[in-house]
Amino acid sequence: MPKAGLTGSWNGAMATVPPEWQLMGVVRGPREVDRKIQSQSWVAWARDPDGERVDGRGESPEQALDDFTNVMRKSGQAFKVE
Numbered sequence: 001m002p003k004a005g006l007t008g009s010w011n012g013a014m015a016t017v018p019p020e021w022q023l024m025g026v027v028r029g030p031r032e033v034d035r036k037i038q039s040q041s042w043v044a045w046a047r048d049p050d051g052e053r054v055d056g057r058g059e060s061p062e063q064a065l066d067d068f069t070n071v072m073r074k075s076g077q078a079f080k081v082e
Contacts, residue, residue, distance in 0.1 A: 009065035013044060013056075016069050016078040020049045026061045044068040048077075 010026075017023045026044040042064035045055035054077065056068025072078040 006062055006065075009062040009069075013046075013065045013069050013072075016072040017046050018048075018077070018079040021046050021079075026064050028061075046072075 014023055023044075023046045026042060028040065028042050041057045041059060042061050043055050043057050044061070044064040045053055045068065047053055054068070054071060054075070056064050056066070056071050058064035058067050069078075
């Protein structure tokens, strides 16, 4: 069954985040609060337990979340149910 819009993309991203990580959100930059978000594209990001950031970008919130999911999978950091 295909994902359903923003909810499906958010759930897909959440499924890749290990339990000790925190999916922070999806926003459109630039933002004064987080200087790493300076472009006009959408950014979805999470932080690991050490505070290191992993993000995905796109032209829509769904694309940013889907890119984040792909980044997590390609990096080998995605949560895997055993």
